[in-house]
Amino acid sequence: MAIASSATVLFCCAKPNFRRIPSQSRSSSPLTTLNESGIRSRSLIHDPITLSGLIGTGLMAGTFITAGPDSTAMAAVDSLQLSEPANALSLPTWAIHVSSVVEWITAMALVWKYGERKGYESWKGLSWGMVPLLGGALCACTWHFFYNDESLEVLVALQAALTVFGNITLCIAAFRINKLSSKIEVSEKP
Structure with a gap:
């Protein structure tokens, strides 16, 4: 059938x-x-x-x-069917993890391209500020790939550190973009 x-x-x-x-x-x-x-x-x-x-x-x-x-x-x-441990991620959860990483990389590339086209270095800085968060995402995916093995718990701490550091770099990049936007608005006023 x-x-x-x-x-x-x-x-x-x-x-x-x-x-x-x-x-x-x-x-x-x-x-x-x-x-x-x-x-x-x-x-x-x-x-x-x-x-x-x-x-x-x-x-x-x-x-x-x-x-x-x-x-x-x-x-x-x-x-x-393969036998997997009880803590294995389901296929939909993996799809979300992988698509999130792909979307993040795409966003980094688009932000970089926008900075190049418009000539705004601060937008390229935003792309660089997104790198630590990408590293954190890769740490999480690696840890899940090995079924959350206890010997790799260092990846959880590394992910947390990269997330904090990435949030700080994004904050700095956003501040630089805001500062540049303020300068552009002042220079455009008659």
């Missing part, structure tokens, strides 16, 4: 690559077929996304076959 539904989803969602053929050329290569309307479509097997889906479906089929005829489909799926 699961194998059939995977294959059905795969072939229903596959998007063939269509392109028009000039009317004078009617030859087709072995990889393509020509239908009556003059549209050439690539074979589904030569599409990398479809091919990876087919391989995945084959691997799932192999898993169910190796599980044996007496076992149920759920037993085969359960045999694939």
Whole structure:
């Protein structure tokens, strides 16, 4: 049942690559077929996304076959699951952790780019002020990656120190931006 539904989803969602053929050329290569309307479509097997889906479906089929005829489909799926400690983070929690780090790095890059384009060095300072907080986030992710191991508790203290230091650097950077904005407003007044 699961194998059939995977294959059905795969072939229903596959998007063939269509392109028009000039009317004078009617030859087709072995990889393509020509239908009556003059549209050439690539074979589904030569599409990398479809091919990876087919391989995945084959691997799932192999898993169910190796599980044996007496076992149920759920037993085969359960045999694939890894055993993790009780304090392991769930997949949604990991998604939040990783996306937060990626967003922070993106924000740092955008702040830096804004400072370069406008010529405001204080905005680049804001980007530098964000670095300690990134270090704290990486400490937290590392500690969670190793299932909150007690031997790595130093990472918790390092994260706390980097968070305090990062908040101070952000405060200084914000003060510098405010100071620059005040100078710009004074110089723009007639």
